[in-house]
Amino acid sequence: MALPPLSRALTGGACLAVLAASGYGWALATAPAPGRTGTDVLVVGSDSRAGLTAEEKSRWHAGGTACRCADVVMVVHLSADGRRASVVSLPRDSYVPFAPRDDGAGPIAHSGKINAALRQGGPELLTRTVERATGLDIDHYLQARFKGFVQAVDALGGAPVCTKEPMRDKNSGIDLEPGKHHLDGAGALRYVRTRHSGHGDIDRVRRQQRLVAGIAGRHLAAGTLADPPRLEALAGEVAGGLRPGPRTSVADMLALGRQARHLRLRDVEFATVPLESISHPAGEWGSAVKWNDERARAMFRRLAADRTLAPGDERGPRGGFDWTGRVAPGDRMDCD
Template sequence: MALPPLSRTLAAGACLAVLAGSGYGWALAAAPPPSPAGTNVLVVGSDSRAGLTREEKDRWHAGGEACRCADVVMVVHLSADGRRASVVSLPRDSYVPFAPHDDGEGPAAHSGKINAALQHGGPDLLMRTVERATGLEVDHYLQARFKGFVQAVDALGGAPVCTKEPMRDENSGIDLAPGKHHLDGGRALQYVRTRHSGHGDIDRVRRQQRLVAGITGRQLAAGTLEDPRKLHALVGEVARGLRPGPRTGVADMLALAWQARRLRLADVEFATVPLASISHPAGEWGSAVKWNEARARTMFRRLAADRRLAPADDGRGPRGGFDWTGRVAPGDRMDCD
């Protein structure tokens, strides 16, 4: 199965989960109080090209057909006291049991790549499938399309990134010299889509996390969360590219950000679900990603208990250089590629 471009909407969704909102009393009054177990937000980026002009597709190397799949699947956990956030990426080719659903021909129960759950049954099926795979209860759902990512990054003032080696990829259009760079939305899109490294989509997940950490750090350092005027202006722009889903409304998004106003970047931790294989044979689904079930259960149980993720997970992931899967990186220690 052809793989659509990865994670171009990651920053829009993840940054909203951590940043979006304001201190308006009406919104806080309308939203439910924080759960004592913390809050879980499912952040999804679809591969939809809706709203893109031909010129934009050419400029951003965004051609190709969409499969209406989820390019990005991330669980953002905000602690009950609002002082910690955990961002766990679920690779889009993860092979998991789908939640029960109607496939158009009656009730269906099968496994498949997690990104296809959005195509099979929309946001509701994807949300229930993530709940089934992780054991977590998803409180809120945010989804952004292709153009939403570009709009959000531009609204957030661009994305700081860095690379240790030259990054050039004709397919995505990225061309970066070693060092630090500040990218606008279109160039950030190229950055998150590149397959310039040998590890493909798994490396892209890590790159997405670094981009989100950079954007989040800039907003936290600027005090945006604590300034209702700044926050209101920012959210008005970022929210244009987002589509709230099941269990989520504007009041919820506002309340989430207000709850997170005391965050520090050092307390935003990033991880990828522990993996056992990146080439698991999955029948008609082709080669898929298989989780390390024991280590994944440990990770999600910590989130369910509103605890920090383990500061270091010494278990190694699949062969090929992916020993960072399952390991935890504080947002202020995200290294260059």
């Protein structure tokens, strides 16, 4: 049985956030203009199987039909001084008001699951919908398809991960013993797609963030950002797996990478938007994720003001999975 679409996976999104949060320039931009309070990048992983061969679909357990949805949605904020980064995950089933759009018969305004905005109106509608939901001004957009994630992780030299429990899932193909592992792109894909745990997309979001922290930490420690030739070579390799926005160039990527050359993993913070419910009844949309509006607004106001995020708590049903907006520095991301 094939896994559901990549809406339940990391795909390219988390790995893209690695580079954006680490300043490798997947953020698609030059340094912010004077007076700006940092740069906000919308990083998206879609469920597109475009370019996959039958052998790749079989080997990567990528069967099923794509819905052309946004499986991963992350907002990456790089501070104006380039010394801090925040990665905020927006669960793909988040029920939010969509930005108005015109289908030719007049404006349409409705609410729905945030991942469907990509299918209904492409990157432009998804970007405006995220802006409406968060109150942020998104500066840049970056998207990766299914194959792009594997290519990007391989270009980055693989992904270090660790797990406290065995991870075995015949649907994703994951088979890991407890301990530390170094995964190639295909292995990383299995890791982020697994449904072996019981808390659905909320668990997967945190796994995405841990993968991002692991890759970013290795490259930050190696001083890649401070080495222009290495940065340029890496940006060129990774860019092949991405679908950047219309204003993107390799020069843009390198400029942001240079801006973030002093970034340290402990200054990259990861968070999930604070949630009120993961089983909110949403009519024709079925069960959805509902944000805690008051806490979510407070979180995004801090990002808009170029401030660090307030530490969150770890309370939650059934042992405390991350649904309350917990904020964790990159160097304190625990094993699963």
